Structure formats: structure tokens, C-alpha cells
Amino acid sequence: MSIPPPSGPQQPEDPYRPPQPQGPYAPHAPGPVQGPPPGPPYGGSPYPVWGQGYLPLTPPAPVNGVAIAALVLGVLCFLPAVGLILGVVALLQIRKRGERGKGMAIAGAALSSFGLALWVVMLATGGASAVWEGFKEGAAGTSFTLAKGECFDVPGDTFREDVYDVDKVSCSGEHDGEVFGTVPLRGSGYPGDDHVTDTAEDKCWDLQQSYTMDPWALTEDVDVYYLTPTRDSWSWGDREITCVFGNSDERGTLTGSLRHDETTLDADQLAFLEVMAAVDEVLYEEPEEYAEEDLSANRTWAADAGDVTAEQAEALRGRGWPVEAQKAVADLVKDMQAAGKEWAKAADASDVDTFYEHYDNAYAYVDGDSTVTAREALGLATTPPTYDEDPGSGGGTGDEGGLDV
Structure with a gap:
């Protein structure tokens, strides 16, 4: 049995006194043994307990x-x-x-x-309005943007359907269309279908002549089309007419570029085409009334045709041509001089029959054999175009069409 501690008040422990060891081997003062020092009951821990382990860590608060x-x-x-x-x-x-x-x-x-x-x-x-307009213009431009000289295919089976998207392709292979010019439209409000169509027919014709300076390069299977804005696309910033060449057969294609201008032709070819264009221009001015209806007007026109033909013949004669083309060009000059004389005789005709006699003789030289030979020597197209429609209609088959964008 354990001996209880002595009764009476306990002395306070000196806080500066070093701790005294406890246990059966602790030193003690001399004197009679009083039994084991006071401590826990038998079977208890002889050492003090300093805690029950670590407290768990508090998790951080979540982010809102x-x-x-x-x-x-x-x-x-x-x-x-x-x-x-x-x-x-x-x-x-x-x-x-x-x-x-x-x-x-x-x-x-x-x-x-x-x-x-x-x-x-x-x-x-009003800045927000400007931002919105810019957004609409950008959205409108995401459908497709075609530039002069680019070729493309349309997703549909024919070229007569509305065009909402195109695939740009190389002009060297087969393609549905080739862009030869664009026409910007002005104004805030949609000008109407008729105005857009009239503008396209007028402007695309002029752009065609500057893009393809050689009309002989436009064969019968080439037609003129134009991609035009609609009332809906106008509201999204579509303000441009796109003038394109396509096949006269709606399901047909084109092969190779039709571009014949200063970017693809040499100086001799350009000089030759400029002479021929001047002659063609005066021939296109033929009066709508036949000689039977207005002989005077036709005679005046014949006189102009004779003067221009003679002048352009001299322009060809006075230029130095490559050796391989000199004889062919010289033969053409002789034919043009002969045609100029026939036009002059038609201008002096006193009656309709005499007028048409010299008229036919003069036209026999136009796009004749000497012209074909000279073109071949200069590396130009040698298939004469057809002139059975209104020159202002844009060439081809005369069945041009506008395609809505």
C-alpha cells in the first residue's frame, strides 16, 4: 500500500528550483526511509503527460x-x-x-x-454606332472578298444561283469565274435593284475592256456576269459590284486566265492592240439607222472610219517590229490602207447601193487573213470574235446576268 503524503499545508514550490527527479532511483536526503515519494497510484504513468497529439489544421476559406x-x-x-x-x-x-x-x-x-x-x-x-457599323462591315466581309485577277469556284451547280460563298482557286486550271474588276457603290440607303443592275452593266463593260485589251481572247464560251449586293446584304455593309467572266454554259468552266493587259503583254503586243482598238471603236459607232433610213449619217460615219483606219495604218507602219513579225504587219498595213480608201468612197457615195458596195469592200479587210497572220506573229489570239450583238452588252453571248450576293 502507498503511504499518503504528510498532512498539513504544502510548501510552495520554488519556481527557480530545478525540477527534482522522481522514481525509485531519485536521490534523497539521509534519514529514515519513509517509503516511496509521493506519486501517482501504482500502475500509473511515472512521467507527466504533455498533451493528446496535434490539433487538425483548419482548411482555407473558399474563393467566392x-x-x-x-x-x-x-x-x-x-x-x-x-x-x-x-x-x-x-x-x-x-x-x-x-x-x-x-x-x-x-x-x-x-x-x-x-x-x-x-x-x-x-x-x-455616337461612338457606339460607329463601332457597330465597323462590326457589320467586318461581318459582311467574312462571306467572301474577291479582288481583280482572282479566280474562284461557286458551291452551286450553276452560275445562275445566288452566291453566298466562293472558293478561291488558281486561274491556271479549271474554274467557274475570274474577277476582272469591282465597282464601289455609294450612299447610305440601298439604291434599288434596277440602279444596281444598270450600274453593273455600264461599269463592268468598261472594266472588261481594260482587263482584256484583246477582244479576240474572249471566245464564244465566255460570258460576263456580275455579283451584286442585295437589300439584305447592303444592311451589313455590302457596297461593291464584282464583275466576273464565266462560261456561257451555266454548268461550264473556264481554263486559264483571260487577263490581257499591261501586266501580261509585252510592248509590241500592247502597241498592236491599241491600234486595233482605235479602229474597232470607230466601227462600233456605226449609226443605228440603216443607210436607207439616213444616208447622210452613214456617210459621215464612213468618212470617220476611213480617217481612223488610215491613221492607224500609218501608226503600224512607223513602228519597229520584231523581225519575225515585220512582213505580217506590213501586209496588214497594206490591207488597212485599202480599207481606208473604200471607207472614203462610201462617204462620197451619192446613193444607197453605191454606199453599201464600198461598205462591204471595206469590211472585207476587217479581221481578215492579214490580221490573223499578224496576230499569230505577235503571239496573240487568232480566233476572230463575233459582232452580232450590241457592243454595250458586254460581249460573249449577250446573255449576261447579275448574281445576287
């Missing part, structure tokens, strides 16, 4: 999701009013729930406030 959303909207400046509201809501939730994200909520609210103020200023000054 509304604060994240407010920051994202603020950075993107998207829906600034919503971003501002979310920032305020996030601050209230963070205070109530003890969550993290206060800095993100404040930053999102501040950025959204700035974006909201910016939108207010833009609306007041």
Missing part, C-alpha cells in the same frame, strides 16, 4: 465564385452593368460567409464601372 465572374466581366469589358452588380453581390457574400476573393470583387466592380462609363459616353457621342 461571384467575385471571379465579376473580375472576368470587368477585364473583358463585357456587360459592364452586370459586372458591377456581381462585384457588389460578391462583397456582401464574402462578408457574410467569410470567403476569400474580396480583391477580385473590388477589381471587377471597378473595371465594370469604368466600362459602363465608357459605354455611356459612346452612346452620347
Whole structure:
């Protein structure tokens, strides 16, 4: 049995006294043995217990999701009013729930406030309208953009369907169309289908002549088309007519580029085509009334045709041509001089029969054998075009069409 400690008041322990060892081997003062020193009951731990282990770590507070959303909207400046509201809501939730994200909520609210103020200023000054117009123009340009000299295919089976998209391809192989020019349209409101069509027919004809200076390069299977804006596409910024060559057969294709201008022709070819273009221009001015209806007008025109033909013959004769083309060009000059004389005789005709006699003789030289030979020597097309339609119709088969974009 254990001996209880002596009764009576206990002396206070000296806080500066070193701790005294306990146990059966602890030293003690001399004197009679009083039994084991006071301690826990038998079977207890002889050492003091300093705790029951480590307390678990407290997990960090979660980040408020509304604060994240407010920051994202603020950075993107998207829906600034919503971003501002979310920032305020996030601050209230963070205070109530003890969550993290206060800095993100404040930053999102501040950025959204700035974006909201910016939108207010833009609306007041019309800047938002300009931004919207720019967006519409960009959206309109995403469908397709065709430039002069580019070739393309259309998704549909024929060239007569509405065109909403194209695939640009090389002009060296087969393709549905080749762009030879574009015509910008002015104004804020859609000018109407008739105005757009009339503009296309007028302007595309002029652009065709400058793109393909050699009319002989446009064979019978080539036709002129134009891609025009519609009322709907106009509202999205579509303001351009695109003039294109296509096959006269709606399901046919073209092969090779039809471009014949200063970018593809040499100096001799250009000089020759300029002479021929001057002659063609005066021939295109033939009066609509037959000689039987207005002999005087036809005689005046014949005199102009004779003068121009003679002048252009001299232009050919006075130029130095490559050796391989000199004889062919000289033969053409002789024929043109003979044609000029026939035009002059038609201009002096006193009656319709005499007029048509010299008229036919003069036309016999136009695009005759000597012209074909000279073209071949200069490396130009040798198949004469047809002239059985109105020159202002754009060439080809006379069945040109406008395609809505």
C-alpha cells in the first residue's frame, strides 16, 4: 500500500528550483526511509503527460465564385452593368460567409464601372454606332472578298444561283469565274435593284475592256456576269459590284486566265492592240439607222472610219517590229490602207447601193487573213470574235446576268 503524503499545508514550490527527479532511483536526503515519494497510484504513468497529439489544421476559406465572374466581366469589358452588380453581390457574400476573393470583387466592380462609363459616353457621342457599323462591315466581309485577277469556284451547280460563298482557286486550271474588276457603290440607303443592275452593266463593260485589251481572247464560251449586293446584304455593309467572266454554259468552266493587259503583254503586243482598238471603236459607232433610213449619217460615219483606219495604218507602219513579225504587219498595213480608201468612197457615195458596195469592200479587210497572220506573229489570239450583238452588252453571248450576293 502507498503511504499518503504528510498532512498539513504544502510548501510552495520554488519556481527557480530545478525540477527534482522522481522514481525509485531519485536521490534523497539521509534519514529514515519513509517509503516511496509521493506519486501517482501504482500502475500509473511515472512521467507527466504533455498533451493528446496535434490539433487538425483548419482548411482555407473558399474563393467566392461571384467575385471571379465579376473580375472576368470587368477585364473583358463585357456587360459592364452586370459586372458591377456581381462585384457588389460578391462583397456582401464574402462578408457574410467569410470567403476569400474580396480583391477580385473590388477589381471587377471597378473595371465594370469604368466600362459602363465608357459605354455611356459612346452612346452620347455616337461612338457606339460607329463601332457597330465597323462590326457589320467586318461581318459582311467574312462571306467572301474577291479582288481583280482572282479566280474562284461557286458551291452551286450553276452560275445562275445566288452566291453566298466562293472558293478561291488558281486561274491556271479549271474554274467557274475570274474577277476582272469591282465597282464601289455609294450612299447610305440601298439604291434599288434596277440602279444596281444598270450600274453593273455600264461599269463592268468598261472594266472588261481594260482587263482584256484583246477582244479576240474572249471566245464564244465566255460570258460576263456580275455579283451584286442585295437589300439584305447592303444592311451589313455590302457596297461593291464584282464583275466576273464565266462560261456561257451555266454548268461550264473556264481554263486559264483571260487577263490581257499591261501586266501580261509585252510592248509590241500592247502597241498592236491599241491600234486595233482605235479602229474597232470607230466601227462600233456605226449609226443605228440603216443607210436607207439616213444616208447622210452613214456617210459621215464612213468618212470617220476611213480617217481612223488610215491613221492607224500609218501608226503600224512607223513602228519597229520584231523581225519575225515585220512582213505580217506590213501586209496588214497594206490591207488597212485599202480599207481606208473604200471607207472614203462610201462617204462620197451619192446613193444607197453605191454606199453599201464600198461598205462591204471595206469590211472585207476587217479581221481578215492579214490580221490573223499578224496576230499569230505577235503571239496573240487568232480566233476572230463575233459582232452580232450590241457592243454595250458586254460581249460573249449577250446573255449576261447579275448574281445576287
